[in-house]
Amino acid sequence: MALPSKIIFPIILLLVTLSLSKAELDAHYYDKKCPQLEKIISETILSATFQDPKVPARILRMFFHDCFIRGCDASILLDSTPKNQAEKDAPPNLSVQSFYVIDEAKAKLEKACPHTVSCADIIAIAARDAVTMSGGPYWKVLKGRKDGKVSKASDTINLPTPTSNVRQLIQSFAKRGLGVKDLVTLSGGHTLGFSHCSSFEARLHNFSLLNDIDPSLNTEFALDLRKKCPKPNTNGNAGDFLDSTASVFDNDYYRQVLEGKGLFSSDQSLVGDYRTRWIVEAFAKDQSLFFKEFAASMLKLGNVGVSENGEVRFNCRIVNSET
Structure with missing residues (x-):
């Protein structure tokens, strides 16, 4: 039995909306847009690790905490404002600290390929490099994430805790x-x-x-x-x-x-x-x-919460409308 047209239209609209909101990530997303991307990030992580051996663990934790709140959208990198306390200033993230490493990588990438690489992709690649440089496995990171515009400290209540069963x-x-x-x-x-x-x-x-x-x-x-x-x-x-x-x-x-x-x-x-x-x-x-x-x-x-809704920040600490 055929569905009435008044039912079919909302279904089609829903499917179109879902296809637009869900981003398709690709390991080769930046091959032409920014071919030196991975080299720049890996060199930044390696240099930072020489200066501070805690960096790999902090970067890996940063990626996990970012993806668990609002998906992998670099919301953990946004600074607090007078009207809003951001994720990075919530108690579970106070020990992450190595945000400056992502800032350094972003600054280099903005010079090499301006307004091209999202902060969310930088975190994902940096987390892989942190693991590989420490003796762990290598994998091809899928890319094409967008940066979110919302970061709330209160959301971190949803992170797993050291006392979780x-x-x-x-x-x-x-x-x-x-x-x-x-x-x-x-x-x-x-x-x-x-x-x-x-x-x-x-x-x-x-x-x-x-x-x-x-x-x-x-x-x-x-x-x-x-x-x-x-x-x-x-x-x-x-x-x-x-x-x-x-x-x-x-x-x-x-x-x-x-x-x-x-x-x-x-x-x-x-x-x-x-x-x-x-x-x-x-x-x-x-x-x-x-x-x-x-x-x-x-x-x-790295696929958690990834969508087309977002931007590529000029500065990982603030949304573009505030730059």
């Missing part, structure tokens, strides 16, 4: 079109970096009525952490590395978690749930498998 993590990832395997795989990004005590000290002191220390923690590891994060803790810079090879991208994170040495309760929770444990075990045994899956999950993450 597996159920909460699965739900959070599912909202972004990411599955359980993506959750465990992308958690492996914690192979890079350092965390301050504030993100995990609740596991070390007065954890519950029955246990002073989180029982899921390896006892020796927990006692070592308590020395680094005493109570009260007067050293705001105190903390620990996320795994034992924190400047190298490898599968050590998964081995650590299996030994009860996951720094965050969100990390350790991956071992306690049948839906995630088998993946942790597989990656702990096979680094090449982890690398393959990480590249695939990063490509999926």
Whole structure:
């Protein structure tokens, strides 16, 4: 039975709207527009890393936090204004810090190919380079993202936290079109970096009525952490590395978690749930498998919320109408 014309028209309009709003990304998007793009970004990341070894972990975290809020649109780069507190000034992003690295890459790209490369694409490529330079896998980044015009600190409440459990993590990832395997795989990004005590000290002191220390923690590891994060803790810079090879991208994170040495309760929770444990075990045994899956999950993450609605900012910190 044929549908009435008054029904068909709205359906066609909806399909057209969806096709226009969803951007099609392409690994060769800038081949003719800005062929030196990847070289400029990789050299910028490498130079910044020589100056500050924390840069790769921060850039990788920046990409994740950007894509999880409003999609991969570089909203995390926008500065706050007198009327609006932006994402970068929200508590979950205060430790990201290396925004200046993206600024440097953008400034060089504006000279080489003015008003061509989006800030969102710069973050995506920089995240790949941060991983590769640290010993991790390489993948061809899909490009063609647009920069968003909205950034609200209040939106960061939707980011997964160090205290999230597996159920909460699965739900959070599912909202972004990411599955359980993506959750465990992308958690492996914690192979890079350092965390301050504030993100995990609740596991070390007065954890519950029955246990002073989180029982899921390896006892020796927990006692070592308590020395680094005493109570009260007067050293705001105190903390620990996320795994034992924190400047190298490898599968050590998964081995650590299996030994009860996951720094965050969100990390350790991956071992306690049948839906995630088998993946942790597989990656702990096979680094090449982890690398393959990480590249695939990063490509999926890079597609979250991507649309044609946006702009290519002249300056990554402000929308073009304010430049």
